Amino acid sequence: MRTAPRVGVFGLLGSGNLGNDGSLEAVLGYLRAEHPEAVVDALCGGPEAVTARFGIPATRLHWYRGEYRTASRAGSIAAKGLGKLVDVFRTAAWVRRHDVVIVPGMGVLEATLPLRPWGFPYSLFLLCASGRLLRTRVALVSVGAAEIGNRPTRALVRWSARLAAYRSYRDTQSRDAMRAMGVDTTRDEVYPDLAFSLPAPQASAPTGTPGPVCLGVMDFHGGNDDRARAEEIYRRYLDGTIRFVRTLVAEGRPVRLLTGDQCDLSVVAAILDAVDSPLVTAAEPASLADLMHEMAAADTVVAVRYHNLICALKTGTPVLALCYAAKSDALMDRMGLGAYCHPAREVDADRLLEQFRTLEKRSVELRQILTERNRAAAERLADQFAALTASVFPTTDHPHTPRKAR
Known part of the structure; x- marks a missing residue:
C-alpha cells in the first residue's frame, strides 16, 4: 500500500x-x-x-x-x-x-x-x-x-x-x-511567481472620473551594497513619495496606503504625519488577498514591494513600479508595463507624476493587456506544478522509513 x-x-x-x-x-x-x-x-x-x-x-x-x-x-x-x-x-x-x-x-x-x-x-x-x-x-x-x-x-x-x-x-x-x-x-x-496562481477579485470598472489610488509603501533603505548611504536612500524615497501624495491630495484624489511587511508601518506613519488630510487613509492587510481587494477597488496603483506589484497586476489594475531590484523591472516588462518603472533609490516626484498621468491615460488598454498576460501566467504555473509532481514526489509504493546518512 x-x-x-x-x-x-x-x-x-x-x-x-x-x-x-x-x-x-x-x-x-x-x-x-x-x-x-x-x-x-x-x-x-x-x-x-x-x-x-x-x-x-x-x-x-x-x-x-x-x-x-x-x-x-x-x-x-x-x-x-x-x-x-x-x-x-x-x-x-x-x-x-x-x-x-x-x-x-x-x-x-x-x-x-x-x-x-x-x-x-x-x-x-x-x-x-x-x-x-x-x-x-x-x-x-x-x-x-x-x-x-x-x-x-x-x-x-x-x-x-x-x-x-x-x-x-x-x-x-x-x-x-x-x-x-x-x-x-x-x-x-x-515560471511566473507562485502568487499568480492565487485567486483574485474582479477589478472595478473605471468610472470615467478620477478615483482612488493605492500606494504600496516600503521601509526601503537600499540593498546590501548600499549600507553606507542607507539613510540617504530612505530620505530621498520618503520625501519623493510624500511630494507625490501631496499632489494627488491637492487634486482631490483619495490615496490608500498599503504595506507588504510589518516593518512598513513606520513609512505609513511618516506619510500620514506629513500629509494631514482625510483623503489619505491606511489599510491593514493581513494577506495578499486583502491587498488584492484593496487594489481591485482602485483606479491605479503605485507600489514598491515585489508582491504588491503582483497583486496589482493580478487584479488587472494598472500599476507604476518603484523598482529597487531587477526583478521588479523584469516583472513589469513581462506583464506589458515595462515603460512604467521608476527607480526607488532616486525618486523624482515630478517625473513620477508624469509617468503616473501617462499610465492613467492608457488605463483601458493596459487592463486588456493584463487580462491576457494573467491568463498566460496561470497556464504556465499549471505546467510548473505538473513538473514539480513528476520531479520530486515519490512514485514507488513502500513504507516511509527514516533514512540513514551515508
Whole structure:
C-alpha cells in the first residue's frame, strides 16, 4: 500500500511578510489539489502564525530565539553562535522526517535587501545539504535569484542551489544570475511567481472620473551594497513619495496606503504625519488577498514591494513600479508595463507624476493587456506544478522509513 508523502515547507514564513506567506498559500493550494493525502508541516520563521492561519504544524526555524536581534554583548554573541551549531542538528532532524521539502517562491537566492551570510543563507544551506545527505528531495520552486558580491553569502547561496534536487525561477534574470555564479541551470525552468496562481477579485470598472489610488509603501533603505548611504536612500524615497501624495491630495484624489511587511508601518506613519488630510487613509492587510481587494477597488496603483506589484497586476489594475531590484523591472516588462518603472533609490516626484498621468491615460488598454498576460501566467504555473509532481514526489509504493546518512 502506498503511504502518504511527507512534505515540509521551509522559509521565512509567518514572519510578517505578506509576499512570503502568499507563496506558501499557493503551494498549499497545489498540495491540497494534487496531493491531498500528503502530510504537511513547516520549518519557518513564525510557526505560531503559520499554524494559526494555514492549519499545519510548524517548527521554529532557529533554536536561538534572539536570532534576528543584533548581538552586541558577549553572552548574546555566544548564544547566537551556539544556536548556529544547534541548528545543524535541528535542521537535519526535521529534513529526515520528510520525502520532499519545498521552498515556496521568495527571493531566497538573492541579496537585494540587507542580508548577512550567517542569517537565512546559512539556514538555506543547512536545509539543502541535509536534503542531499539524507536523500530528501529539496525543491526550490519559482524562487528569485540575483548575483551576489559578498563572498560568504555568494558561496552559501551557490551551494544551496547546487544541492537542491529541483530548481525553478520566477524570471529569466534569476536563472541567468545562478548560471553566472557557477550553477548548472541547463535543466532549470522559468515560471511566473507562485502568487499568480492565487485567486483574485474582479477589478472595478473605471468610472470615467478620477478615483482612488493605492500606494504600496516600503521601509526601503537600499540593498546590501548600499549600507553606507542607507539613510540617504530612505530620505530621498520618503520625501519623493510624500511630494507625490501631496499632489494627488491637492487634486482631490483619495490615496490608500498599503504595506507588504510589518516593518512598513513606520513609512505609513511618516506619510500620514506629513500629509494631514482625510483623503489619505491606511489599510491593514493581513494577506495578499486583502491587498488584492484593496487594489481591485482602485483606479491605479503605485507600489514598491515585489508582491504588491503582483497583486496589482493580478487584479488587472494598472500599476507604476518603484523598482529597487531587477526583478521588479523584469516583472513589469513581462506583464506589458515595462515603460512604467521608476527607480526607488532616486525618486523624482515630478517625473513620477508624469509617468503616473501617462499610465492613467492608457488605463483601458493596459487592463486588456493584463487580462491576457494573467491568463498566460496561470497556464504556465499549471505546467510548473505538473513538473514539480513528476520531479520530486515519490512514485514507488513502500513504507516511509527514516533514512540513514551515508
